[in-house]
Amino acid sequence: MLLAIDCGNTNTVFSIWDGESFIATWRTSTEWQRTADQYYVWLSTLMRFQDIDVVFDEVIISSTVPRVVFNLRVFADRYYGVRPLVVGKPECLLPAAPRVDAGTQVGPDRLVNTAGAFDRHGGNLIVVDFGTATTFDVVAEDGAYVGGVISPGVNLSLEALHNAAAALPHVDITKPQAVIGTNTVACMQSGVFWGYIGLVREICARIKAERGLPMKVVSTGGLAPLFQQAEDLFDAFEDDLTMHGLTVIHRFNKENA
Numbered sequence: 001m002l003l004a005i006d007c008g009n010t011n012t013v014f015s016i017w018d019g020e021s022f023i024a025t026w027r028t029s030t031e032w033q034r035t036a037d038q039y040y041v042w043l044s045t046l047m048r049f050q051d052i053d054v055v056f057d058e059v060i061i062s063s064t065v066p067r068v069v070f071n072l073r074v075f076a077d078r079y080y081g082v083r084p085l086v087v088g089k090p091e092c093l094l095p096a097a098p099r100v101d102a103g104t105q106v107g108p109d110r111l112v113n114t115a116g117a118f119d120r121h122g123g124n125l126i127v128v129d130f131g132t133a134t135t136f137d138v139v140a141e142d143g144a145y146v147g148g149v150i151s152p153g154v155n156l157s158l159e160a161l162h163n164a165a166a167a168l169p170h171v172d173i174t175k176p177q178a179v180i181g182t183n184t185v186a187c188m189q190s191g192v193f194w195g196y197i198g199l200v201r202e203i204c205a206r207i208k209a210e211r212g213l214p215m216k217v218v219s220t221g222g223l224a225p226l227f228q229q230a231e232d233l234f235d236a237f238e239d240d241l242t243m244h245g246l247t248v249i250h251r252f253n254k255e256n257a
């Protein structure tokens with residue numbers, strides 16, 4: 001049984017893959033201080049609660065937060081006797097090598113999204129991931145990551161307004177009824193929500209023009225559902241894209257080890 005761990009800057013997701021489907025998925029906040037023992041107590045409690053009695057013989061990790069990887073490695077080793085595969089490390093093979101500037105460290109989540117999206121849709125894709133940051137990953141014809149765009153995340157933008165302006169409150173994002181807000185909260189939600197609609201439309205159009213090709217746009221990440229219901233920006237929405245990518249990379253490494 002495979003345990004797949006996707007650690008973003010805000011949330012860490014654990015999924016159990018039985019070779020054909022995910023039998024369970026749990027989410028916790030990302031905290032680099034969390035120890036191997038704390039991960040185990042948390043995960044084993046949830047597994048018992050859902051009557052899931054499985055043994056992990058493989059673990060794969062993607063982490064945008066380098067500091068958490070050490071404790072996740074200890075967790076895999078101490079409790080399951082497994083040496084995990086860590087995306088971005090030299091020993092973890094990728095189905096297609098990224099084509100970027102020499103010395104660039106591409107975020108592992110972006111490499112994983114690329115592998116997952118190419119497996120499902122083939123090449124010439126834009127993957128938009130609404131996580132802590134909003135990232136655009138450009139996937140070439142052959143499945144290679146060839147660059148992209150990093151924008152501030154939706155919640156990060158709202159937090160920045162709140163932190164920098166004394167009179168602006170903490171606000172949760174939602175789709176506003178109108179563009180013209182008639183109170184402070186509505187004004188802030190409108191600025192961020194409709195601003196993001198414009199950002200996504202403009203960036204995707206420019207990427208397509210730069211590549212000179214028709215491209216499919218796939219969305220994923222914690223806040224993707226909010227934008228999926230809003231406008232015709234995406235050809236597909238996949239909330240499990242990163243997890244799927246982890247299983248693709250895991251399979252590729254097994255087949256090519």
Ligand SMILES: Nc1ncnc2c1ncn2[C@@H]1O[C@H](COP(=O)(O)OP(=O)(O)O)[C@@H](O)[C@H]1O
Nearest residue numbers: 008009010011012130131132133155221222223
């Ligand atoms: N179901 C949800 N509803 C509302 N906000 C969410 C939900 N899931 C995640 N978020 C928020 O969306 C943002 C991105 O989350 P996530 O995709 O988990 O980020 P990351 O992968 O960078 O850790 C975070 O600010 C998080 O608080």
Ligand SMILES: CC(C)(COP(=O)(O)O)[C@@H](O)C(=O)NCCC(=O)O
Nearest residue numbers: 008009064105106107109131132133
């Ligand atoms: C851009 C990111 C911060 C996005 O992280 P996330 O929103 O998934 O937490 C992450 O992919 C990262 O740290 N990337 C390294 C730089 C790069 O990808 O070019």
Ligand SMILES: [K+]
Nearest residue numbers: 129131133135
């Ligand atoms: K992201």
